[in-house]
Amino acid sequence: MPNIEEFVDFDAERDIPSLENKVIFVTGGTAGLGRASVIALAEHNPAYIYFTGRNADAGKSLIAEVQKINPSVGAKFVKMDMMSLASVKQACGTDFSHDRLDILMCNAGVMFIPPGLSKDGFENHFAINHLAHAMIIQQLLPVLTKTAAMPDSDVRILSLTSTAWMAHPSNGVTFSTLRTTQEGFMGSNFRYGQSKLANIVYAAELARRYQDSKINFVSVHPGACATDLVTTISFGHRILTKLIFWWMGVSIMEVHQGRLSPLWAAAGAKKDELVNGGFYMPIGRFSDDRLDKTAKSPELAEALWTYTQDALAKF
Template structure:
């Protein structure tokens, strides 16, 4: 099957791209591709040591000259709102603009735990951490859009969003907990956020006119678009971490086998994120693999499930997220 590849990415010289979880898996492959196209990539990593090791590996692996790869490793722990704030303040001090923010990092189907701020870990890291990060970086994204650019916020979801349900009476799973259900909810929350952000961009760009729920008039007035994506079944360390934290050795064996048989490599899994960040796609789009069950293959624009376009849920989640994180978007 042929399709879009990184060869079709435009040059990104002079652009600044932020990638969360940049030290491994999809984030690593995305960072490599962005850097090879000339972007300055800010690698937002929970561990600076792991981030620096990944940056060194990217410099060795890159097809361009080692010195031409511009990587900036910085600590950003999405399980800590203080860490997110410090990261964003550091970027604001050192950069005039951010052209692309890839909300990529995440945890999957782990035993129940809580973030530093008391949120259930999957919901706190996968959604709230990225909500806070995007809000704090929004002035830098607007700055990129305001100089004739085409700034993007790209939020990584998953096909698992289809198993997610929003229960606003127990968003943090304090009454009961199912690790896969919690993962599905966090991935549904990613989509509700991505689409609501685009709707708010549309309103700002059209002086208050609201558009259709899948409206593609995506912030052309502002030069800023919010796009969602999912990688299909990509064989990364995300599955292995899930198996390790389960404490079940049979699950680890099963995950390795599934990765080998069903998974596509991380470089292919990163293509929807790269396409969403650089191709001519509408704001509010959902980019996914175009193969069987959208699990494999090159990227294409598809559609997530109906629940992800629920405007009432999106507004309710947005309001909760602002209150929970203390972060309000400028618009």
């Protein structure tokens, strides 16, 4: 994993072109990288930005910030409980009202939260980090596909992942126990790791299945960033995380630095610079060669696709 000193030169203010007429949807937009991304994108004159979250006050605050930066940009807070697939589906159906969507940034996530199940009975990390985003993609894919068919379109779906995908269990995703809390030795690492692996595998599988849609699907690691995901985990996990980063020679970035990788993939990179289905490290580094055999396994991709579609079909 590169240190910040090795990052490809990219400046969001300088390098993101005009986003005029574009509609954007960001999950987890009220804090951390999501909030920073919404603010940065608003500076480039998109038509409208939707962003999800749970805290209505934080949503109002961000809308005010967007209006202060650029009064011409429309913004809407979409209240969404990502522990409930029914809530996710309903929010997409009732709160999204545009006839086009150009950028979908799947940013929301949890890390090392206590063992537990979602409201639908799935392991928490897998439910929020993967299944909820799979539902969002499913619900918004028709308008994304419609937009991609328009002249001069540039439609992108990016899934934020993490190098913690490497902590996945030996079989990649332990499907047989996803309806349990998956506790045990190294359980928290396995739970988070398999959910981040799922982000990578699912993005690549979407690219394969929808290769004729003219949509770019990518997974993006933003870098080790001091967001609430890191600062709110347990003391033990913070120490372990810092030790791992130290051992890997990784610098922990501030939010304004961590936002750059997803912003590059969402709007900074030229359309033909992106490898559809690719995994990217900061910034703009196509990094499929860093993935292991499990992450590239067609069998895992097929199993994840089937499990996911079966889960979503119940809602």
